[in-house]
Amino acid sequence: MAPIHHSWNFNIDRFLNPFIPPPPWNHIPYPIAYWFGYRKTKPQGTGNLMPIFWAFLGIFGAIAMIEAVGKHVASFPPHHVPLIVGSFGAAAVLEFYAIESPLAQPRNAIGGQVISAIIGCAVGKLFLLSDNFEDIKWLGGALACASATALMALTKTVHPPAGATALLAVVDPTLIQVGWFLIPVMLLGCSLMLGAALLINNIERQFPVYWWAPEDLRQPNSMFRRRTSKKKAEEAATKPEDASSGDARYVSDVEANAATENELEKEDTIHAADIIIKPGQVIVPEHVYLTQEEQQYLETICKRL
Structure with a gap:
């Protein structure tokens, strides 16, 4: 332990x-x-x-x-x-x-x-x-x-x-x-x-990438997510009170958004070690540890897509 x-x-x-x-x-x-x-x-x-x-x-x-x-x-x-x-x-x-x-x-x-x-x-x-x-x-x-x-x-x-x-x-x-x-x-x-x-x-490039943080401050949740298995997603949907513990802080609105569950089903075919970066969302396997700077960098890339 x-x-x-x-x-x-x-x-x-x-x-x-x-x-x-x-x-x-x-x-x-x-x-x-x-x-x-x-x-x-x-x-x-x-x-x-x-x-x-x-x-x-x-x-x-x-x-x-x-x-x-x-x-x-x-x-x-x-x-x-x-x-x-x-x-x-x-x-x-x-x-x-x-x-x-x-x-x-x-x-x-x-x-x-x-x-x-x-x-x-x-x-x-x-x-x-x-x-x-x-x-x-x-x-x-x-x-x-x-x-x-x-x-x-x-x-x-x-x-x-x-x-x-x-x-x-x-x-x-x-x-x-x-x-x-x-x-x-x-x-x-x-x-x-x-x-x-x-x-x-800013003549030919773009600066800054962001002024305060990579994510949109108007959104309550960060674009940074942790990938969970379908079974764990179903458990999270039936036990919303557990959403505040451990790695659940990275789970992306499983309880409120059925579309996310459909995405998780599609991701079952993807290797568990893959990091997925797409517009508005970064999905990282649970076992992968990222420092604060690494998370910021991934979110920066995500915003530029």
């Missing part, structure tokens, strides 16, 4: 999504919504050379813009703000080349950086209280990076470059002097990079 903690799960979207408004694309003229990633039809393929060209152009433009703006912000020199924070280099690779990755979407790109900046600054200030800061700051850097990663994972804002932001906020002498002012610095840089990404990535 597996330890009880193996069944622990936390999904912050269950608490946040009811308060997140759906995308306003129906109320915005299509020529404008287009530049925010909204598409009426599936985007056409661009081969593998054009994405490299646009990534080069976007990364060059975004990094140069952040540096140029930073040089002209009057409040930056008094706070010892560097020309650019190093983690923006890694962020640019994600936001201009790996644009379909869940780690590159606005929720992650901005939320992860802000969370990491806050944690990095807090840990740095805490360790600065010690007279032996230079001797123990390596420990503070490890604590900041680990804490930022944990909080990003809990809030579904994992953004790998943000781990570097938390680390640098404690161990980089320049950013230590910046202190809490690092938070607005990161906000400004993230906003500028997102603006550049919306412009460059």
Whole structure:
């Protein structure tokens, strides 16, 4: 029997999504919504050379813009703000080349950086209280990076470059002097990079794939489903009270939708290890374990079909 903690799960979207408004694309003229990633039809393929060209152009433009703006912000020199924070280099690779990755979407790109900046600054200030800061700051850097990663994972804002932001906020002498002012610095840089990404990535591609989550926030259930056998589906239909336990949270409305049962009958001929991705639904065998990022990636693919 597996330890009880193996069944622990936390999904912050269950608490946040009811308060997140759906995308306003129906109320915005299509020529404008287009530049925010909204598409009426599936985007056409661009081969593998054009994405490299646009990534080069976007990364060059975004990094140069952040540096140029930073040089002209009057409040930056008094706070010892560097020309650019190093983690923006890694962020640019994600936001201009790996644009379909869940780690590159606005929720992650901005939320992860802000969370990491806050944690990095807090840990740095805490360790600065010690007279032996230079001797123990390596420990503070490890604590900041680990804490930022944990909080990003809990809030579904994992953004790998943000781990570097938390680390640098404690161990980089320049950013230590910046202190809490690092938070607005990161906000400004993230906003500028997102603006550049919306412009460059939507010329021939689509960005972002989603702003908050892959699934439609207006729907009560996620598109992510677990495949169950016909027998188990019938049991679920006769025992609706069991729907809240174990893997039943992934079962797709068996009790209310007879059409789903018909689909399950058709799927009996499909190998039990197959993962099915079709418009509006991802079906995964019960025995297959997927991480949060893998689930998001599958849902992203599902939305693009």
